[in-house]
Amino acid sequence: MESEAASVEVAVELRAACRASGLVIEGLPAALDRLEEDERAHVAICRAFVEAIGLGTASDAAVREAAPHDRAPSLLVLSYVLTGLAICESVSALRFATVRAHTDLPIPRACLDRFLRDETTHARLGFDLLPLAIMQHSRAVGRERAARDVEDELRATSRHLDLVVGLDAERRGLTLIARDQPSDNPGVVEPMLDALTLYRGMERTIAPRLDRALAPLAVSASRAWIDRWT
Numbered sequence: 001m002e003s004e005a006a007s008v009e010v011a012v013e014l015r016a017a018c019r020a021s022g023l024v025i026e027g028l029p030a031a032l033d034r035l036e037e038d039e040r041a042h043v044a045i046c047r048a049f050v051e052a053i054g055l056g057t058a059s060d061a062a063v064r065e066a067a068p069h070d071r072a073p074s075l076l077v078l079s080y081v082l083t084g085l086a087i088c089e090s091v092s093a094l095r096f097a098t099v100r101a102h103t104d105l106p107i108p109r110a111c112l113d114r115f116l117r118d119e120t121t122h123a124r125l126g127f128d129l130l131p132l133a134i135m136q137h138s139r140a141v142g143r144e145r146a147a148r149d150v151e152d153e154l155r156a157t158s159r160h161l162d163l164v165v166g167l168d169a170e171r172r173g174l175t176l177i178a179r180d181q182p183s184d185n186p187g188v189v190e191p192m193l194d195a196l197t198l199y200r201g202m203e204r205t206i207a208p209r210l211d212r213a214l215a216p217l218a219v220s221a222s223r224a225w226i227d228r229w230t
């Protein structure tokens with residue numbers, strides 16, 4: 001639920017950053033409205049689900065107003081588009097797909113169908129916006145500086161995801177195995193399966209897709225993932 005609340009923040013802050021940077025694209029305001037609407041719906045679904053299965057009453061997700069940042073507006077846009085949407089929404093979609101495959105109760109499965117559909121759309125929005133965000137930031141600070149900023153962002157995001165989702169498995173020498181999960185499953189998988197989804201996703205689909213998008217900056221997300229701890 002925290003990650004869904006964080007996704008609402010991404011939507012709110014991306015809208016503010018686009019406004020501050022002067023990024024005007026036809027259809028963007030409507031896409032960002034839809035993004036925020038979806039994420040607020042996800043928070044509400046998570047809250048209802050937690051209460052329905054008797055895990056207590058979840059408090060309303062606190063969504064912060066866009067906080068002041070000292071980063072240039074064009075870098076903020078790039079950061080939200082690259083990390084908040086293209087990477088994190090792709091990871092989220094893959095994780096929901098994995099959980100869904102192990103969820104055999106109909107109502108949680110229907111919720112996961114909705115999450116999976118929405119997060120896939122949000123990831124696509126990120127990849128659609130990425131060329132514009134790169135172009136805008138390159139114009140603001142120059143191509144070389146923009147490339148360094150993207151490399152820094154990729155390293156920070158890769159490290160964060162490895163720690164939060166990936167169990168830091170590679171550095172700890174953990175072997176990640178996809179084991180069977182319990183039946184009558186309401187949508188819970190063991191952390192190892194989640195970590196495996198992240199590792200496979202980054203290596204096989206997300207980083208290669210980013211590599212193509214980042215070609216104008218000659219930045220490799222695959223290399224950044226491999227070198228994230230060096």
Ligand SMILES: [Fe+2]
Nearest residue numbers: 004007039042
């Ligand atoms: Fe979401």
Ligand SMILES: [Fe+2]
Nearest residue numbers: 007089119122
């Ligand atoms: Fe999302």
